[in-house]
Amino acid sequence: MSAKPPRTLKTVTGAGGVSETYDLAVDPERSTLDTALQVAALAEAARIDALFTADLLSFGAQGAIGSQEPLVFVSALAAVTKRIGLIATVSSTFHHPYNLARLFGTLDHISNGRAAWNLVTSSLGEENFGPGGLPSPEERYARAAETLEVVNALWDSWQPGALTRGPDGRAVLDAAKVRPIDHTGRYFSVAGPLNIPPLPQRRPVQFQAGQSDAGRTLGARYAEVVFTSLPTLDVALDFTRKIRGQAEEFGRPAGLPLIFSSFHATYGATEEEARRLVRERHEAIDFERGRAQVADMLGGGVDLSEPPLDAPLPESLLPDVTTVNRRRGRVDIFTGYARQGYTLRELIIAAQDTGHWAVAGTPEQLADAVEERFRAGVLDVLMLGGLADPRQHDFAVNGLLHELRKRRIVGQDYAGPTLRQNLGLELPPDAG
Numbered sequence: 001m002s003a004k005p006p007r008t009l010k011t012v013t014g015a016g017g018v019s020e021t022y023d024l025a026v027d028p029e030r031s032t033l034d035t036a037l038q039v040a041a042l043a044e045a046a047r048i049d050a051l052f053t054a055d056l057l058s059f060g061a062q063g064a065i066g067s068q069e070p071l072v073f074v075s076a077l078a079a080v081t082k083r084i085g086l087i088a089t090v091s092s093t094f095h096h097p098y099n100l101a102r103l104f105g106t107l108d109h110i111s112n113g114r115a116a117w118n119l120v121t122s123s124l125g126e127e128n129f130g131p132g133g134l135p136s137p138e139e140r141y142a143r144a145a146e147t148l149e150v151v152n153a154l155w156d157s158w159q160p161g162a163l164t165r166g167p168d169g170r171a172v173l174d175a176a177k178v179r180p181i182d183h184t185g186r187y188f189s190v191a192g193p194l195n196i197p198p199l200p201q202r203r204p205v206q207f208q209a210g211q212s213d214a215g216r217t218l219g220a221r222y223a224e225v226v227f228t229s230l231p232t233l234d235v236a237l238d239f240t241r242k243i244r245g246q247a248e249e250f251g252r253p254a255g256l257p258l259i260f261s262s263f264h265a266t267y268g269a270t271e272e273e274a275r276r277l278v279r280e281r282h283e284a285i286d287f288e289r290g291r292a293q294v295a296d297m298l299g300g301g302v303d304l305s306e307p308p309l310d311a312p313l314p315e316s317l318l319p320d321v322t323t324v325n326r327r328r329g330r331v332d333i334f335t336g337y338a339r340q341g342y343t344l345r346e347l348i349i350a351a352q353d354t355g356h357w358a359v360a361g362t363p364e365q366l367a368d369a370v371e372e373r374f375r376a377g378v379l380d381v382l383m384l385g386g387l388a389d390p391r392q393h394d395f396a397v398n399g400l401l402h403e404l405r406k407r408r409i410v411g412q413d414y415a416g417p418t419l420r421q422n423l424g425l426e427l428p429p430d431a432g
């Protein structure tokens with residue numbers, strides 16, 4: 001067996017087409033895919049490992065920016081790309097596993113093995129999937145676990161050799177090797193088999209986002225890559241230690257799941273320029289409006305209209321996370337800040353990055369911050385944003401990515417045709 005190549009940092013960028021959606025939608029000459037087509041071409045030219053789409057199932061919170069259905073979006077990008085991976089964020093709370101197995105199975109076929117599913121349990125959108133409100137985190141994660149059991153069984157329902165190529169080049173089906181899954185569970189009853197041929201990757205790469213205790217446990221059990229917001233090195237070290245420990249208890253190979261971190265970069269040609277950009281952003285904050293933002297970061301059940309801005313929040317105002325129904329992982333981050341003594345004003349500033357890892361500086365300084373986490377083993381996949389903006393693209397690709405390649409932290413080229421190969425992931429041991 002060939003020696004495993006040295007560990008390298010993988011990169012992902014947003015597929016784009018979110019903040020421009022409305023402008024493109026009203027432009028008769030263009031489609032809402034246009035920006036994403038440019039970003040996909042730039043990202044593949046830069047040998048970025050995958051394109052990522054987030055998911056929003058509600059107008060309310062994000063009315064200001066548009067959103068398009070992630071799977072439809074990346075399927076269109078599959079047709080105009082060759083090597084770059086295609087990650088679609090889709091909710092297990094508001095989809096049925098048989099459809100999910102077909103949707104991601106088809107994406108893997110039409111992309112020749114570049115599909116990935118970022119499973120989320122959603123914290124918004126229940127008003128569109130009634131009757132009944134947002135199920136509790138316990139319910140959402142229990143359903144997510146059963147969903148994964150079902151989709152994995154469906155992707156494995158074709159045994160090796162079920163479909164082969166005959167001497168005339170035509171397919172030969174051995175139907176005896178295509179087996180029903182006969183699943184009966186708390187949420188689903190699914191006979192199977194899947195009516196899609198075995199996937200190029202056998203299973204799409206499994207991502208997951210949601211880092212409450214229940215979310216981390218789901219990721220430790222099933223995810224190959226977990227998408228996280230880890231604002232500080234300490235939070236990243238603590239999260240990685242816990243999830244890897246749980247994964248080991250589940251009998252998973254060392255080093256899984258890979259840690260994929262969001263990354264809010266403020267680039268400057270000089271350190272002073274980057275500091276000025278951050279200063280100007282903070283000076284533009286409406287701190288009265290910021291009170292509601294922090295209340296949202298704390299789960300939405302606290303009233304912060306009265307407390308003084310330049311004093312820490314009293315413990316009595318901090319929620320018990322077990323009583324919070326939405327984004328418990330993020331509530332953990334902000335109650336953590338509050339217990340460290342952040343004033344309300346400092347919490348409002350932190351809320352601008354909604355709990356994500358934010359770094360400002362020159363590309364070399366950002367490479368230092370990335371290298372620190374990579375060498376500490378708490379960063380395996382980096383979100384590299386801003387490719388739709390020419391100046392940000394220059395900083396991100398010709399600056400940071402170039403610097404990380406010079407330091408041999410990021411690989412020079414794609415390792416193979418499939419996303420699994422480019423992320424250095426073996427097939428899950430329990431894949432049929």
Ligand SMILES: Cc1cc2nc3c(=O)[nH]c(=O)nc-3n(C[C@H](O)[C@H](O)[C@H](O)COP(=O)(O)O)c2cc1C
Nearest residue numbers: 054055120121122123210211212215228327328329
């Ligand atoms: C980095 C990150 C990105 C996320 N992206 C999305 C998203 O695009 N769409 C979505 O519905 N939920 C997203 N979520 C939230 C998930 O839906 C999550 O399952 C849910 O909020 C429960 O989170 P919890 O485990 O923190 O309680 C994201 C979570 C994290 C940590």
